[in-house]
Amino acid sequence: MTALVSIRQVIKGYTRGKQRVEVLHAIDLTVEQGDFLALMGPSGSGKTTLLNLIGGLDRPDRGEITVAGERIDRLSSGQLAKWRARNVGFIFQFYNLLPVLTAERNVEVPLLLTKLTSAERRRNVAAALELVGLADRAKHKPAELSGGQQQRVAIARALVADPTLLVCDEPTGDLDRETSESILQLLKLLNEQQRKTIVMVTHDPRAAQYASHRLYVDKGSLTAAPLGVAA
């Protein structure tokens, strides 16, 4: 297997008021192509910060981040935007769909930046919605869909541009247990059948069981097991 994500000695901090808080301390991480990695840890541990760096939403203060062969820590804001459009699909806890657009228009959003024709975009959107089992909800607006259906639309949106990497921030955090399982099974299916590399942040140990690997972020450092367990 080849490394899709390679993180070397990454340090990231934020300024809160007059204080500088270091959130990630010299992190090293490798995610193989086709892997399904769950990042776990308590609130404020830095897992979402790490996920944002992997997805190119934020830049490290120091260190190297290489994703899909590209040193994304060196890219400008505009280059990073283009890179994200080509390589990453994002799934959020609260779906973050555009409420005024129908499901199919929401799914189409990432394709608007491509050179695909209208017919090609429609075809890809239909295929993505079919994949997540929502072909019959294409014309519905988010408010007309259940939480699970909205998250499926968000997954279709993340998939439609055929990205190499899916980053998921608490994808089941807002869903009941039954719906969560169906979403996680869908993610697992995408990982196993579509060979999508998935990095998922979750609090939920049950959700983490669907991943092929689990890592723990605690106080800005990565460990193979929760600190209490390792001790």
Added chain:
Amino acid sequence: MKYLPLIWAGLWRKRARTVLTLLCVVVAFGLFGMLHGFTAAIDGIVDAMSDTRLRIMSRVSIMEALPLAHRQRIETVRGVEGVSYYNFFAGYYQERTNGVQVGAIDVATLDAIYPEIELDPAYVEAMKRTRNGGLVGEDLAAERGWKIGDRIPLGSAVWRRKDGAESWDFEIVGSYRSPSGKVPTNELWVNYDYFDEARAAGNGTVTLYFVKINESEGAAAISERIDALFANSMFETQTQSEKDWLRGQIGQIGDIAFFVNAIIGAVMFALLFVTGNTMMQSVRERIPELAVLKTYGFSNTAVVSLVLAESLVLCSVAAAIGIGIAAAISPAIYRELGAGGLNLPLPVVSMGLALAAVFAVVSAALPALRAQRLSIVDALAGR
């Protein structure tokens, strides 16, 4: 075009707010069209007035009459090609409050120096044959429902008949039109000779002379010659081209263009806050959505363009509706102002649409800047 659903959906996120803002812009640009159209109509009226036709009145006041005998002397002035005359009648129909514009004229000479007027020669002949005949203007006929053959009893607030009666009986023998709209057609013309013989006072005088001149001689020079002819007499004259006279009359009201620009400026300034506030609220409410767009690869420029495009669509559509309404109702207003045949001038339309575009960009500038600067991570975290 592919971004249109995004722009459109953004606009209608809060329907009530968008509709109210749209109405504000429609009203403002409707006003813009009407007021600018009004000044354009006035310019149109002035332009329509002739440079080669002079208007002579008493130097003292329009209320002072001039002797009819001036006519022969005016005709001798170099550059004068024709002279006609006119007397105000101050007419009313049935009640004094129901005014009717009536002028006592010499139909043959008036017809000769006013080529803009479409007057059937048969009507001219009918006027000559019928001493109490009248020619009704197209607009007046339409307004009152008067037609050829009607006998119209009119009173005059100024002129009594020799027999002491206030009532004058006229028979409509023809009508006149002004296809170019340059001459108002809201008047009844009656024979001066009949009127002058019948009136109890002021006989042998007129209110105005109209003079057709040779263009090459120049209106100003001929005006000076005419006024010089009667200088230091009991009946001094003031001669002006029709255009100069009207310009002077309008000038007495004040600087209309300044007033119009001041009103429109104030309205637009206030409107800027309305649309600016709408765009600001719209962007503020959509910070997480804009962050999602950026997450999926929309560049800062693309997000700014979306916000500007929304503002542009809102302002342009509303301005087009407002100016469209102004264009639809302006011709009727111009006609009332005596500038029939005019439409809302194209420069006013294009200036309005250009202003709407500038307006859209200015009102969306701050919200667009905010959208450009938003940090994806902070916006998604709700910070």
